[in-house]
Amino acid sequence: MSVKPPFEKDGIYVVDRTLHVIGPRYIALVANALASETRAKILEFLANRPADLEEIASAVGHTKANVSSQIRKLENVNIVKAKYLPGSRGIKKVVELNVDRIIFHLKVK
Numbered sequence: 001m002s003v004k005p006p007f008e009k010d011g012i013y014v015v016d017r018t019l020h021v022i023g024p025r026y027i028a029l030v031a032n033a034l035a036s037e038t039r040a041k042i043l044e045f046l047a048n049r050p051a052d053l054e055e056i057a058s059a060v061g062h063t064k065a066n067v068s069s070q071i072r073k074l075e076n077v078n079i080v081k082a083k084y085l086p087g088s089r090g091i092k093k094v095v096e097l098n099v100d101r102i103i104f105h106l107k108v109k
Helices: 024-034 037-046 053-060 064-076
Strands: 011-015 018-022 080-087 090-097 101-105
Touching: 011 024, 018 024, 024 037, 024 064, 024 101, 037 053, 037 064, 037 080, 037 090, 053 064, 053 090, 064 080, 064 090
Parallel strands: 018 101
Antiparallel strands: 011 018, 080 090
């Protein structure tokens, strides 16, 4: 199957819930964000439904602070997105998957 990149310029693009990663610098950034068992567990958990940091922390067995840091790395490369909603004690951060698949495009010269 051949998938043509949606853009000519190197970068990270989301098109129809697919993350297109073009160029060596961006491939390294996304690969780095994925290179963690904890982040992989977070993604697996979020595949079922959006969740707040407390739910994610409980599901993956890490502190809320650690999960927040891990989520930020995934947000930086557009794999997840977060929104802030009213909670019982202030505002809570709810995270959801931004994409269903990731395609790394290698440039052929």
